[in-house]
Amino acid sequence: MNKILIPVDGSKNSDMAVKHAVKTYGQDAGAHFYLCNVQPTLYRHIGKFLGKQTINEWHAERAAEAVASASAYLEKHGLNFTFTYVCGDKGSAIRDEAMRLECNRIVIGTSKKNSLSRLFENSTTARLLEISDIPVEVVTGSTLPVLERWGIPALGAGAATALMAVVID
Numbered sequence: 001m002n003k004i005l006i007p008v009d010g011s012k013n014s015d016m017a018v019k020h021a022v023k024t025y026g027q028d029a030g031a032h033f034y035l036c037n038v039q040p041t042l043y044r045h046i047g048k049f050l051g052k053q054t055i056n057e058w059h060a061e062r063a064a065e066a067v068a069s070a071s072a073y074l075e076k077h078g079l080n081f082t083f084t085y086v087c088g089d090k091g092s093a094i095r096d097e098a099m100r101l102e103c104n105r106i107v108i109g110t111s112k113k114n115s116l117s118r119l120f121e122n123s124t125t126a127r128l129l130e131i132s133d134i135p136v137e138v139v140t141g142s143t144l145p146v147l148e149r150w151g152i153p154a155l156g157a158g159a160a161t162a163l164m165a166v167v168i169d
């Protein structure tokens with residue numbers, strides 16, 4: 001059986017990864033798709049005021065919203081799929097879930113970014129490529145808006161340069 005894990009978050013890029021996986025592996029009768037959403041871990045002090053059941057319901061509700069378009073697409077094509085959600089660091093959680101489900105590959109969608117942006121931001125895709133022993137297919141989606149593509153990394157580079165200047169002095 002060909003098991004494919006697709007991390008989904010409701011974005012256009014994750015939908016593009018689902019479409020790519022269906023196009024590439026959908027004809028295989030033994031293919032099974034696992035849609036996985038990663039929810040953030042809540043801070044301990046927030047957990048003190050909310051019950052575990054309330055937190056689990058909140059995570060499940062947010063995960064169901066994130067997977068809605070991907071599951072509708074797979075249902076439309078009549079493909080076998082299972083939906084799971086996990087909590088924690090995105091890269092590690094995706095890798096751990098793929099290992100738990102004994103997946104053959106991970107298909108992840110990401111936006112096109114330049115080298116400078118990748119240098120200064122903590123990318124789930126980069127983290128997953130770094131830590132995963134399971135093959136990872138990266139499907140590139142749309143290009144980031146200009147401000148996000150150049151403005152944010154430039155601000156980060158400027159702040160890092162200023163900090164280094166202060167430390168050196």
